[in-house]
Amino acid sequence: DAKTTQPTSMDCAEGRAANLPCNHSTISGNEYVYWYRQIHSQGPQYIIHGLKNNETNEMASLIITEDRKSSTLILPHATLRDTAVYYCIVRVDTGRRALTFGSGTRLQVQP
Amino acid sequence: EAGVAQSPRYKIIEKRQSVAFWCNPISGHATLYWYQQILGQGPKLLIQFQNNGVVDDSQLPKDRFSAERLKGVDSTLKIQPAKLEDSAVYLCASSSGQGYNSPLHFGNGTRLTVT
Numbered sequence: 001d002a003k004t005t006q007p008t009s010m011d012c013a014e015g016r017a018a019n020l021p022c023n024h025s026t027i028s029g030n031e032y033v034y035w036y037r038q039i040h041s042q043g044p045q046y047i048i049h050g051l052k053n054n055e056t057n058e059m060a061s062l063i064i065t066e067d068r069k070s071s072t073l074i075l076p077h078a079t080l081r082d083t084a085v086y087y088c089i090v091r092v093d094t095g096r097r098a099l100t101f102g103s104g105t106r107l108q109v110q111p
Numbered sequence: 112e113a114g115v116a117q118s119p120r121y122k123i124i125e126k127r128q129s130v131a132f133w134c135n136p137i138s139g140h141a142t143l144y145w146y147q148q149i150l151g152q153g154p155k156l157l158i159q160f161q162n163n164g165v166v167d168d169s170q171l172p173k174d175r176f177s178a179e180r181l182k183g184v185d186s187t188l189k190i191q192p193a194k195l196e197d198s199a200v201y202l203c204a205s206s207s208g209q210g211y212n213s214p215l216h217f218g219n220g221t222r223l224t225v226t
Contacts, residue, residue, distance in 0.1 A: 043220055
């Protein structure tokens with residue numbers, strides 16, 4: 001699976017959009033981009049995933065560049081409960097592959 | 112639906128003792144994973160099961176760690192004997208394993224402290 005690069009930490013004001021970047025310049029054509037987050041003392045939680053089109057669900061939006069070498073997770077109106085470590089993961093999606101986690105981005109939402 | 116259940120939530124043992132963790136995945140999920148998460152790091156895969164068979168155990172320290180999923184449902188992970196560096200959170204996850212819409216669902220983990 002391709003390697004990803006994320007900033008170590010970011011801050012965001014409550015109520016504002018949080019934009020979390022991820023670089024995956026070695027991504028292959030059959031690899032999906034996944035985002036998970038981990039709130040303190042909990043297990044990782046699935047947020048969203050995509051291949052090449054932008055995706056949106058009730059939690060977030062995923063914007064993937066046309067060359068697929070980077071992506072951005074957008075939390076449209078961040079709340080204090082969104083404070084967590086956010087992991088960007090690239091993997092071939094056979095439905096059975098495990099996830100390989102990096103160190104993620106620690107997002108602190110400020111009141 | 113009920114989530115992934117893990118127990119115990121916390122465990123403190125002395126080095127060289129043994130310990131076991133239990134996981135009950137989401138009903139119907141064929142794929143089960145055990146991860147180890149050391150403080151400040153992302154989770155690291157230890158072992159992956161598909162039903163009751165092992166798919167990947169390449170990162171499991173087999174001299175001290177063992178895992179089983181005898182009936183293809185719940186699973187146990189054992190450490191014997193424990194070392195100080197085994198202090199970590201042990202996470203269990205499951206997925207249906209069917210097609211591309213099969214995200215992993217994680218339990219809240221067991222926090223192990225080895226003294």
